[in-house]
Amino acid sequence: xxxxxxxxxxxxxxxxxxxxxxxxxxxxxxxxxxxxxxxxxxxxxxxxxxxxxxxxxxxxxxxxxxxxxxxxxxxxxxxxxxxxxxxxxxxxxxxxxxxxxxxxxxxxxxxxxxxxxxxxxxxxxxxxxxxxxxxxxxxxxxxxxxxxxxxxxxxxxxxxxxxxxxxxxxxxxxxxxxxxxxxxxxxxxxxxxxxxxxxxxxxxxxxxxxxxxxxxxxxxxxxxxxxxxxxxxxxxxxxxxxxxxxxxxxxxxxxxxxxxxxxx
Amino acid sequence: xxxxxxxxxxxxxxxxxxxxxxxxxxxxxxxxxxxxxxxxxxxxxxxxxxxxxxxxxxxxxxxxxxxxxxxxx
Numbered sequence: 001x002x003x004x005x006x007x008x009x010x011x012x013x014x015x016x017x018x019x020x021x022x023x024x025x026x027x028x029x030x031x032x033x034x035x036x037x038x039x040x041x042x043x044x045x046x047x048x049x050x051x052x053x054x055x056x057x058x059x060x061x062x063x064x065x066x067x068x069x070x071x072x073x074x075x076x077x078x079x080x081x082x083x084x085x086x087x088x089x090x091x092x093x094x095x096x097x098x099x100x101x102x103x104x105x106x107x108x109x110x111x112x113x114x115x116x117x118x119x120x121x122x123x124x125x126x127x128x129x130x131x132x133x134x135x136x137x138x139x140x141x142x143x144x145x146x147x148x149x150x151x152x153x154x155x156x157x158x159x160x161x162x163x164x165x166x167x168x169x170x171x172x173x174x175x176x177x178x179x180x181x182x183x184x185x186x187x188x189x190x191x192x193x194x195x196x197x198x199x200x201x202x203x204x205x206x207x208x209x210x211x212x213x214x215x216x217x218x219x220x221x222x223x224x225x226x227x228x229x230x231x232x233x234x235x236x237x238x239x240x241x242x243x244x245x246x247x248x249x250x251x252x253x254x255x256x257x258x259x260x261x262x263x264x
Numbered sequence: 265x266x267x268x269x270x271x272x273x274x275x276x277x278x279x280x281x282x283x284x285x286x287x288x289x290x291x292x293x294x295x296x297x298x299x300x301x302x303x304x305x306x307x308x309x310x311x312x313x314x315x316x317x318x319x320x321x322x323x324x325x326x327x328x329x330x331x332x333x334x335x336x337x
Contacts, residue, residue, distance in 0.1 A: 006269060006335075006337065007271065009335060010269060010270075010271045010333045010334075010335050011271065011273065011333055012333070015333040015334060015335050016331060016332070016333055017270075017317055017319055017332050017333065017334045018319040018322040018323070018330070018331065018332040019322075019331040019332070020328035020329075020331070021328075024328055028278055028327075029326070029327050031326065031327075032280075033280035033281055033282035033305065033326075034280070034282030034283070034284050034326060035326055036326065037326070038325075038326030038327050038328065039323075039324065039325070039326045042326075042328050191324070192284075192324075193288060193324065194288050194319075194320040194323045194324055197323050197324055198323070227282075233283070234282040234283060234284050235282075235283055235284060235286075235287050238284065238287070
């Protein structure tokens with residue numbers, strides 16, 4: 001069988017095994033090449049698509065790199081003030097309890113200016129899902145130090161590396177909210193390899209399913225890269241993330257069914 | 265001869281040339297092209313026909329530019 005015949009046979013709609021979900025719009029993503037945000041967006045939308053929730057979902061876009069998430073996600077979206085996504089999500093979920101509500105936030109949004117909103121929403125046990133993309137840096141504004149920046153990590157406002165004596169220690173937001181009684185499912189995932197993406201997708205699916213049972217807050221952290229902020233190529237930044245981010249931010253479930261499964 | 269045959273279609277204009285897919289491909293079927301797209305990025309392309317349609321490249325692609333096809337032969 002010659003190659004041309006195979007090519008003609010293979011490019012048929014019934015042979016498609018993977019294509020971008022229709023819940024991602026055709027707009028070109030505004031993210032840098034290799035940024036984990038795109039993958040995180042896509043797996044979230046795939047979960048919504050597979051569960052048939054497109055018309056019943058309301059998402060909250062944050063401030064940060066993913067501020068334009070409403071341009072890319074083909075579901076109802078609302079954009080919150082900096083850090084206030086959990087407060088807005090609380091309002092939406094309480095007014096429209098039958099809708100699936102998620103907030104999609106970065107570390108500068110959720111762990112810095114929005115710490116109060118996040119912790120209190122988790123403590124109240126609001127029934128929505130938080131997707132927390134942690135890349136340890138303020139990506140959009142030029143790579144400044146974030147609360148989640150690792151000790152010794154260089155950023156544009158800590159050019160000699162983060163010094164915990166003067167700049168404080170990195171904040172493990174996910175471990176922090178896992179200790180609150182209002183959270184039901186807390187996990188940390190990554191999107192740097194196909195296996196990690198599949199696991200992260202399962203975790204997001206579980207979080208959305210639990211949300212429909214109205215059991216409490218579900219919180220999914222996605223450890224991601226910021227190759228522009230870290231000044232590396234995408235492939236190198238993924239390697240750097242495995243070597244440096246994962247020892248401090250270990251992947252896996254932290255709280256399952258309302259019980260801590262890992263010491264925090 | 266392989267029992268399954270895969271192939272990919274890349275949305276060249278949306279590819280940003282991050283090379284994450286090249287790292288993820290188990291059969292080393294894909295590589296960066298020498299040409300650039302409208303935005304000046306090198307885009308990824310199939311360089312030989314060892315593709316098995318495993319979808320790894322499409323799953324890690326941050327921009328979702330890859331469509332994967334697979335048939336049994």
